[in-house]
Amino acid sequence: MKPRTSTALLLTIALILIVAFSGRAQAQTYTQYKIQLNSDNSATWMITQVSGLNGTVDTWGGFEEKVTALINAAANQTNRQMSVDSTSLQISTSSLTNNSKTTSYTFVWLNFSETNQRQLIAGDIFGVPGFFNHLYGDGELQINYPANYTLQSVVPKPDQKDTATQTLTWLGTQFFVTETPQIILQGQETTKTSSVQSSPYLVLSVSAVAIVVGGVVAAWFFLANRRQKIKPTAALPTMTLPESEEDKVLRFLRSNAGGVYQTAITEQCRFSKAKTSQLLSALERDGKVRRVKKGRDKIVNIIEQPKAKNNAS
Numbered sequence: 001m002k003p004r005t006s007t008a009l010l011l012t013i014a015l016i017l018i019v020a021f022s023g024r025a026q027a028q029t030y031t032q033y034k035i036q037l038n039s040d041n042s043a044t045w046m047i048t049q050v051s052g053l054n055g056t057v058d059t060w061g062g063f064e065e066k067v068t069a070l071i072n073a074a075a076n077q078t079n080r081q082m083s084v085d086s087t088s089l090q091i092s093t094s095s096l097t098n099n100s101k102t103t104s105y106t107f108v109w110l111n112f113s114e115t116n117q118r119q120l121i122a123g124d125i126f127g128v129p130g131f132f133n134h135l136y137g138d139g140e141l142q143i144n145y146p147a148n149y150t151l152q153s154v155v156p157k158p159d160q161k162d163t164a165t166q167t168l169t170w171l172g173t174q175f176f177v178t179e180t181p182q183i184i185l186q187g188q189e190t191t192k193t194s195s196v197q198s199s200p201y202l203v204l205s206v207s208a209v210a211i212v213v214g215g216v217v218a219a220w221f222f223l224a225n226r227r228q229k230i231k232p233t234a235a236l237p238t239m240t241l242p243e244s245e246e247d248k249v250l251r252f253l254r255s256n257a258g259g260v261y262q263t264a265i266t267e268q269c270r271f272s273k274a275k276t277s278q279l280l281s282a283l284e285r286d287g288k289v290r291r292v293k294k295g296r297d298k299i300v301n302i303i304e305q306p307k308a309k310n311n312a313s
Contacts, residue, residue: 029050029052029055030049030139030140031047031049031136033135033141035142035144036144037120037143037144039187041112041120043112043113045107046104046105046106047104047105047106047135047136048105049102049103049136050096050101051101052099053099053100053101057091058091058136063091064274066134067135068084070134070135071083071109074125077124077125077127077128078125078127080111080124081278082110082125083110083111083274083275083278085107085108085110088107089106090107091105092104092106112125118189119152119184119185120145120149120184121182121183121184123155123181123182126177126181131177132177138172138173139173140172141169141172141173142168143167143168143169143183144165144167144168145166145183146166147166148188149185149186149187149188150188151166151183151184151185151186153183153184154182154183154184155181155182155183156170156175156178156179156181158170159175245271245275245279246279246282246288249265249279250288252265252269253301259292259299260299260300261299261300262276262280262297262298262299263297265280265300287303289303290303
């Protein structure tokens, strides 16, 4: 009976160690969100996931789909136009020494925050229900703000606040979205004292030089006019403003009477699928285009605006 008892005891201890080890390895899996607020209202996102070596990693298409769907939901929630910089989407994976791997997802969210005079305000996008579930669930959240801004107020209160690195940290996103999140940053005013204003003698010197130069130029023009007649100056070339993305789409539609597929617009204009959909949605709201679903695609037709009548008397 003793050998059997010893064998059973050893098996029990081994099973306990295996369960404890697996529980420990599972506890090391976590997600971290880092958001860098930029002064141009954009935000640079980096999502880091640590998982086991055999853990599943999101595909490029799945990652892009998650980000695009979340940004569209936030645009509808806030009634503000926003998009993702398609060139900023990146995924990278690296293996660690403790039988785990790290996966980083990076993208830039355009028009993430708002500007009110000298204030930068962020937080309304988090009103989307289940915001972080649209990405990779609960995790630690860090928000950094630009160096030329100071923190005026933040809701909810962060678990950690580092003014030296201008970082706000919440230990879990579930603590962040319990209240209505809002971060208000105040832009720092930079004042420069002009050396001309501080020196009256320099003001007089500059004025004297300006008078002398003006007199020389006037004399030169006077002598030149006496020698020959001034030729009429050629008309300056008309400056053409750069074509907007919406105008680019409308021009392509006008050159293809009878409508075109939405995918053709994406290829011709070299936009991402998400950007094309966003532009067409805006044009559709303005009554400039009409879309009709056909199979998995949509046919887009331009709606020509009626020309204004000339009420000449």
